[in-house]
Amino acid sequence: MNLTADAIWKDVQAIRQQSPLVHNITNYVAMEFTANALLALGASPVMAHTAEEVREIVGISQALVINIGTLSPAWIQGMREAMAEAARRNVPIVLDPVGVGASRLRTETARELIAAVPPRIIRGNASEIIALDSDAQKTRGVDSSATSSQAYETARALSKRYGCVVSVSGATDLIVQGDQELRVNNGTPLMTRVTAMGCAASALTGAFAACNPSALHAAAHAMAVMGIAGELGAEQGQGPGTLPMHFLDALHLLSAGQLQARLRAGE
Ligand SMILES: Nc1ncnc2c1ncn2[C@@H]1O[C@H](COP(=O)(O)OP(=O)(O)OP(=O)(O)O)[C@@H](O)[C@H]1O
Ligand SMILES: Cc1ncsc1CCO
Ligand SMILES: [Mg+2]
Numbered sequence: 001m002n003l004t005a006d007a008i009w010k011d012v013q014a015i016r017q018q019s020p021l022v023h024n025i026t027n028y029v030a031m032e033f034t035a036n037a038l039l040a041l042g043a044s045p046v047m048a049h050t051a052e053e054v055r056e057i058v059g060i061s062q063a064l065v066i067n068i069g070t071l072s073p074a075w076i077q078g079m080r081e082a083m084a085e086a087a088r089r090n091v092p093i094v095l096d097p098v099g100v101g102a103s104r105l106r107t108e109t110a111r112e113l114i115a116a117v118p119p120r121i122i123r124g125n126a127s128e129i130i131a132l133d134s135d136a137q138k139t140r141g142v143d144s145s146a147t148s149s150q151a152y153e154t155a156r157a158l159s160k161r162y163g164c165v166v167s168v169s170g171a172t173d174l175i176v177q178g179d180q181e182l183r184v185n186n187g188t189p190l191m192t193r194v195t196a197m198g199c200a201a202s203a204l205t206g207a208f209a210a211c212n213p214s215a216l217h218a219a220a221h222a223m224a225v226m227g228i229a230g231e232l233g234a235e236q237g238q239g240p241g242t243l244p245m246h247f248l249d250a251l252h253l254l255s256a257g258q259l260q261a262r263l264r265a266g267e
Pocket of ligand 3: 096098099124125142198199
């Protein structure tokens with residue numbers, strides 16, 4: 001059940017060749033960066049959140065990414081309808097529970113959406129994953145105050161309860177499906193100094209899930225590519241201002257050799 005640069009590269013090539021359409025219902029903060037990250041990887045983004053159109057958009061998409069970063073009642077209805085249609089069509093769903101634990105609306109909405117239509121992959125930071133399953137966890141806004149290893153038991157429990165993959169980001173990314181687990185040690189702390197890196201990680205996870213039927217590997221490959229492009233981007237720039245620009249360039253230029261040289265994965 002290990003992670004190899006060859007397998008990641010195969011998925012990157014498939015994404016570049018197939019250019020899967022990834023339907024995002026995401027937040028105002030992350031929309032543009034998320035669309036650019038998908039394009040730089042070789043996928044094709046579409047943002048659409050209105051209940052009146054989401055079923056049609058799901059119908060032409062190869063993945064659906066639900067991100068609850070800036071919720072409203074109308075958007076929640078769009079999310080419900082999009083997820084129901086994706087389940088009907090077997091379109092893979094990735095759900096990012098942004099800020100769960102920070103407000104009752106976020107916590108209740110994420111739990112409701114997941115219980116109604118279990119996503120193929122839940123992708124969040126450690127605080128969010130813990131808060132999905134425990135009212136004791138209070139999230140400080142959208143940033144994590146926990147490590148992925150602190151979310152280990154919750155990730156396993158959620159994975160077993162909903163039959164989904166749980167992908168927890170952090171210094172070490174932890175990707176769990178039942179009793180199987182993968183870890184990715186790539187990335188740089190500078191990625192936490194820029195907003196929407198996690199939202200981009202969830203969107204890229206959607207692109208990988210469109211091209212790889214193994215949700216566990218799709219989720220892990222996305223986190224490895226995020227981490228490696230983050231490292232390359234940080235080396236090219238001087239701080240948070242230039243990181244997004246260099247990160248997008250690194251995604252676009254990503255090569256098999258860079259994956260081989262940089263992948264730091266474990267089980
Ligand atoms: N300390 C760290 N060292 C290396 N990489 C990190 C570190 N923390 C996060 N990352 C990487 O940064 C990316 C975003 O993860 P993070 O946990 O910050 O997401 P998030 O909190 O959901 O982000 P956001 O909500 O701002 O979009 C991931 O690719 C992750 O691997
Ligand atoms: C900062 C922020 N607030 C709501 S969504 C979002 C983007 C990162 O998750
Ligand atoms: Mg996040």
